[in-house]
Amino acid sequence: MSTTVVLFTRDLRLSDHPALYAAAAEADRVVPLFVLDPALLRVSARNRIAYLADALADLRGLLRERGGDLVVRWGDTAAETARLVVETAATAVHVSADVSALAARRARRLAEAVGAAGARLRAFPGVTVVPPGALRPVRGDHYRVFTPYLRAWESAQWRAPLPAPERVVLPGSLDPGRLPEPDLTRHGIGTLSPQRARGGVGAARAQMRAWLSGTAPDRGEGSRLGCHLRFGCISPLEVALLARDHPDGAALLRGLALRDFHHQVAWASPGLHRADRRPGRIRWREDEAGFAAWCSGTTGVPIVDAGMRQLLREGYLPGRVRSIAAAYLTRVLRVHWKRGADHFHSLLVDGDVAANYGNWRQVAGIGGVPRPDLRFDPLRQARRWDPDGSYVRRHLPELRGVPGAQVHDPTLLPQP
Missing domain, CATH: 1.25.40.80 (Serine Threonine Protein Phosphatase 5, Tetratricopeptide repeat)
Structure with a gap:
């Protein structure tokens, strides 16, 4: 009987999952696998770790409904995958292709380890x-x-979306392993947002x-x-x-x-998310007090402070407010964009490396279209995006009594 291991990474679903769909169609037995790597957990945002714990529990439940299970292992991803290949006599490992530098390194190491264990690594779309x-x-x-x-x-x-497999058959006597404990967030960086989104397919x-x-x-x-x-x-x-x-x-x-x-x-x-494509074109400043005020949502600019406090509380920001907050840090305070991008990445539940750092590079004026000298007016941006002031009032309780667009007046808040 043929066996295929499906390594889940950031594709924690069954519906429209090309790697899983191909495995279920081609192999007699399918081993859905997720590897918790302590080295990665240490540098991941606590908000994302909390989401991951929810999502893995949800995924295990969905697989059990189809007769299968989610096999969870702890350790190095390549080594644990290869070990499972040997244990199950699998001939293939399926994974969804990803693009970050970390994913590229993982793919290279997986190909080597899986090949040495006697199986073939196949990458599929889906991210x-x-x-x-x-x-x-x-x-x-x-x-x-x-x-x-x-x-x-x-x-x-x-491409056409793919249905979830109706049935998933595991090899007999395979220990599925334990799901992460609730205190998994003891690992990681950043703070745990009290109103963060719950994770999982449901x-x-x-x-x-x-x-x-x-x-x-x-x-x-x-x-x-x-x-x-x-x-x-x-x-x-x-x-x-x-x-x-x-x-x-x-x-x-x-x-x-x-x-x-x-x-x-x-x-x-x-590696572009960590690089300045055109270094030296912008004279960045060291402004520790300004950066601290920005992080805590106490800059005195209502739209910026509303966004940064929402980020702390929810691990989320609307796209336009991300751009406004990023532009204020890079174009008004002239603090280096990487510091802001790293701060966002330490809190965002949706902290996608490519999107987060790519957006920051664009806002800072060093992306594909370099515009380092573009002027930025946070008050004008605030009035365009939040004309009735409802967003600012929602996230700055001290301004809830201020009517309409007057809420955007920067003199209403204490200046740092």
């Missing part, structure tokens, strides 16, 4: 709507500017239904699907298809395209 590298300009291996990429992305032929589907029906609370703050997409608890392709047919889906669809854009940039240059 993005359009696979990185599938769309290329006339010259070059990837798009450096979003607008032409968006045109190509919108006109591309997407939560992702519920959020998608609420967005489609218009019943999601604070709908004006975005779809809030980012964390579910980051962990793959919902398929980005399925979300894109639903958004494309929805009367209010344009903004969500554009966000998915932007996410794919940053992934194809990271695919072409896996």
Whole structure:
């Protein structure tokens, strides 16, 4: 009987999972595997670790409904996968292709370890709507500017979504291992946000239904699907298809395209998120007091402070507020963009390396279209995005009695 191991990473679902679908179709037995690597947990945001624990429990339940289970191992991903290949006599390991520098290193080590154990590693799409590298300009291996990429992305032929397998058969007598304990968040960096999103397929589907029906609370703050997409608890392709047919889906669809854009940039240059493509063009400043005020939401600029306090409380920020907060740090305070990107990454439940650092590079003016001298007016941006002041009042209790757009007046808050 043939056996295939499916290594789950950030694709924690059963529906539209090409790697799992192929394994179930081709092999007699399928071993769904997730490896908890202590080295990675130590540098992951506590908010994302908490989401991961929820998502793994949800995934195990879904697999058990189909006769299978989620096999959980602790240790180095390549070594534990190879060990399971030997234990189950598997001939193949399936994984969803990813683009970060960490994912590239993992793929190389997996190929070596799995090959030495007698199996073949196969990578499948599923992390993005359009696979990185599938769309290329006339010259070059990837798009450096979003607008032409968006045109190509919108006109591309997407693959058809795949159903979840009806049944998953594990090898007999295989110990599935234990799920993470509730205190898994003792690992990691950043603080644990008290109102962070719950993880898992169930939560992702519920959020998608609420967005489609218009019943999601604070709908004006975005779809809030980012964390579910980051962990793959919902398929980005399925979300894109639903958004494309929805009367209010344009903004969500554009966000998915932007996410794919940053992934194809990271695919072409896996270490780019840590690099200044044009170093020396911006004179950054050392402003510890300003950076601390920005992190704590006490800059005195209402829209910035509202966003940074929401980030601390929820591990989430609407896309426009991310851009406003990032522009304030980099273009007003002139603090280096990496410091801001790292702070976001330590708190965001949806902390996707490619998207987070890619967006920060763009806002700082060192991305594909360099604009380091672009002027930025936070008050003007605030009034355009939050014209009635409802967002600021929601997240700054001390300003809830201020009417309308007056809430954006920077003299209302103490200046640092």
